[in-house]
Amino acid sequence: MIKRSILCLVILALCVVPRLFATGGQETATLTVWDFKYGEVEGSQKPMKQIDALFMEKYPDVTVNHVAQPGDPQYYQIIQAAASANQGPDVAMFHPGAREYGFGDILIDLSPYIQDVKDQFTPASIAMVSMDGKIGAPIKLLPMTMQGFGIYYNKDYFRKASLDPEQPPKTAAQFLAACDKLKAAGIVPIAVGQTYTIDFTLRCLVANEFGPNVAGLKDGSVKFTDPQFREGVEFVKALVDKGYLEKAGFSRPYFMEGIDKFAAGGGGMFVGLLSDVGNWKAFSDKLGANNVGYFPTINFPDNEYKDQQVAQGAGIGYGVMTWSKNQKVAVDYVKFYATGDGARIYASSTGAMSPNTAVTGLEATYPALKIIQQYLKANLAEDYIPMFYNGYEDDANRVCDRLFVTGEITVDQFIAEYQNLITKK
Amino acid sequence: MEDGAQSPVLWLRSGPMGHQRLDNDGITPLLFLAPLLVLLGAFILYPVVMNLISSFAEWKGYGPQKWIGLTNYRNMLSDQAFWASIENTAILVCYIPVSTVVTVFVAALLREGLKGWRAYRAILYIPNLLGPVIIGVVFSIYLRDDGSLNLALKWATGSTLRFLTSPMLAINSIGIIQVVWVHLGFGLIYFLAAMNGVDQGIYEAALIDGAGFWSTLVRVTVPSIRFAVEFWVVFSFIEVFARMFSFIYTLTRGGPGFGTFTLEYGVFVQGFEKFRVGYSSAWSMVLFVFCAAISVAQIRLMRRRSV
Numbered sequence: 155m156i157k158r159s160i161l162c163l164v165i166l167a168l169c170v171v172p173r174l175f176a177t178g179g180q181e182t183a184t185l186t187v188w189d190f191k192y193g194e195v196e197g198s199q200k201p202m203k204q205i206d207a208l209f210m211e212k213y214p215d216v217t218v219n220h221v222a223q224p225g226d227p228q229y230y231q232i233i234q235a236a237a238s239a240n241q242g243p244d245v246a247m248f249h250p251g252a253r254e255y256g257f258g259d260i261l262i263d264l265s266p267y268i269q270d271v272k273d274q275f276t277p278a279s280i281a282m283v284s285m286d287g288k289i290g291a292p293i294k295l296l297p298m299t300m301q302g303f304g305i306y307y308n309k310d311y312f313r314k315a316s317l318d319p320e321q322p323p324k325t326a327a328q329f330l331a332a333c334d335k336l337k338a339a340g341i342v343p344i345a346v347g348q349t350y351t352i353d354f355t356l357r358c359l360v361a362n363e364f365g366p367n368v369a370g371l372k373d374g375s376v377k378f379t380d381p382q383f384r385e386g387v388e389f390v391k392a393l394v395d396k397g398y399l400e401k402a403g404f405s406r407p408y409f410m411e412g413i414d415k416f417a418a419g420g421g422g423m424f425v426g427l428l429s430d431v432g433n434w435k436a437f438s439d440k441l442g443a444n445n446v447g448y449f450p451t452i453n454f455p456d457n458e459y460k461d462q463q464v465a466q467g468a469g470i471g472y473g474v475m476t477w478s479k480n481q482k483v484a485v486d487y488v489k490f491y492a493t494g495d496g497a498r499i500y501a502s503s504t505g506a507m508s509p510n511t512a513v514t515g516l517e518a519t520y521p522a523l524k525i526i527q528q529y530l531k532a533n534l535a536e537d538y539i540p541m542f543y544n545g546y547e548d549d550a551n552r553v554c555d556r557l558f559v560t561g562e563i564t565v566d567q568f569i570a571e572y573q574n575l576i577t578k579k
Numbered sequence: 580m581e582d583g584a585q586s587p588v589l590w591l592r593s594g595p596m597g598h599q600r601l602d603n604d605g606i607t608p609l610l611f612l613a614p615l616l617v618l619l620g621a622f623i624l625y626p627v628v629m630n631l632i633s634s635f636a637e638w639k640g641y642g643p644q645k646w647i648g649l650t651n652y653r654n655m656l657s658d659q660a661f662w663a664s665i666e667n668t669a670i671l672v673c674y675i676p677v678s679t680v681v682t683v684f685v686a687a688l689l690r691e692g693l694k695g696w697r698a699y700r701a702i703l704y705i706p707n708l709l710g711p712v713i714i715g716v717v718f719s720i721y722l723r724d725d726g727s728l729n730l731a732l733k734w735a736t737g738s739t740l741r742f743l744t745s746p747m748l749a750i751n752s753i754g755i756i757q758v759v760w761v762h763l764g765f766g767l768i769y770f771l772a773a774m775n776g777v778d779q780g781i782y783e784a785a786l787i788d789g790a791g792f793w794s795t796l797v798r799v800t801v802p803s804i805r806f807a808v809e810f811w812v813v814f815s816f817i818e819v820f821a822r823m824f825s826f827i828y829t830l831t832r833g834g835p836g837f838g839t840f841t842l843e844y845g846v847f848v849q850g851f852e853k854f855r856v857g858y859s860s861a862w863s864m865v866l867f868v869f870c871a872a873i874s875v876a877q878i879r880l881m882r883r884r885s886v
Contacts (some may be wrong), residue, residue, distance in 0.1 A: 227851065227852040230852075230854070231851045234639070234641060234851070234854060237640070237641040237642075238640055238641035240641075256639065256854055259642065260641075349834070401724060401744075402723065402724040402725035404724065404744050404835075405723040405724045405725075405726070405741075405743040405744050406725075543853070544852075544853050545848070545852050545854075545855075548848070548852060548853075552660075552833075552834065552836050552837060553836070555835040555836040555838075556836035556837075559744050559835045559836070560744065560745060560746050560835050560836055560838065562746065562836060
């Protein structure tokens, strides 16, 4: 009996003692992070691992469990499932704008925690990560990148087509002439990826058509039925009809095959992004930094605005979830990525453009970046797509398909449908 | 056999009125049925009822639901995407008779003892092993404007077809690939099994009477496997209405425009891309009504044959 009692005590001690040691030592926290960039093994993952390591060095009691999730829209379905279970990651990445605002109720307000770094960010980026884009509203994300679109061109191909590589074809007439010469030289004038080439082109044109008044699309002070938008639509339609926009590209996904096509020398021009992927760095690294030219849009003679650079103040950012039990350290993590070394490493490795003005970078090595930054400083115009509801881009792209790809509708019908979408509930 | 030894189903059907009271055997039959009833309740009945409720609400999939009455249904009826999805689903339904005829015909050919029929059967079954996602991705590459099929077409005829960028060709490509071709393999196994169940004497009698392949197929085989054909048609309807999503998602994402946007795809887009789960539930109810109507038709057909 005594032996049995001793044995029980020993077993009990074996079970309890390790726990005592565990709680007696320093407490460790695991910070679970979800995002849709970590899965990019060739792109974001490497700098993210580096930033995570630096963070854990600074916070030795924190272990970062960084989980690669699929891209949009699957990513947001997983977030939706986490929200319905009221549990999931401590930190999650979101696209600022409609996606962020839609999930705003599961993100904490970062405003009280970021006062020390807030001034480092551009006002446009802070406005965009504030709920519903309103300055002074709760800030739900801290922006890591800004985003925008523009036209990249291959200078070698321009030379082959007897075009001046240092003079981008910025007016409608010059652009058509350039396409004509590229085509005559046996070069695909504009490499295309399904849906987004048209989408991004219209975003570049709308910025140029309405300039600082783009936000007026929300209150109806400017409309897609206005004549300058029609001019842009008819211009793009002409590019399709003349075969300048590579027709075969309309059955090829933009991400990443359309991008890869241009990066591999598959076209004279390409409507690409400013951050993340398909950007100045990706193209410069593939085609040669001095071989990539850039201009932001196409100018029409009667337009009031010229050379407007379409941009979203913020492209991606991290937020802290309401259910997180480690909110303080989660906020520190979010700040670590958007400021200081974290922001610098991410921007320089991926070609992302940081909205943090304290992060300066690679202009000397990448001429295309220098040009982009000049346009961003001089002629920034807001992007209209994130102004509207979740899924607006998908709806808008289906209407685009019906005019530019399938030819089911006329330009008049397209304009009417495009305008109707923004009033859709 | 005594009543108490009968299976619950037989026991229920064997009374003078067609149905007997359950309490003759106490709670035992219910206990046997309980696991199935619990599963049906949890995974069929509860979701259907919850879906019906949320179809009258504004809801993004989590958090509180806001009751908005029939607004979702009204919005749906004025939604261009909804009517496009009905039209596209109807086009796919038209491939069901094609699929049925082709499958029965090929099965009959193989049953005739075509040389190497086992190999043909295995080859034709391969698409079923691949699954819709793989098939969708593979065909999204084959069918591109500059894909290998168009390269072959250009070589052979000098022109190409816009399989994925013309709405009419895109939806018909889906019909041919997913409704006809992919189902062919499973259909062959199914119909061959049904044909093997037909009394060989009937075939021998037909042969003696001088019936050829076609008259044997039309006058002997098809009437003998009528039940199997009916089941196949119902199965195909359910497939077209509720199991095309993964193929469409990987092949066309419902495009170009609304070219391949089906009811089922619309449920996904509204609920899981736009997070309008209440509105998506209204779409789901329409899908549910279609599928339920088909199931009821099937049950009636089976009852008619069993009378």
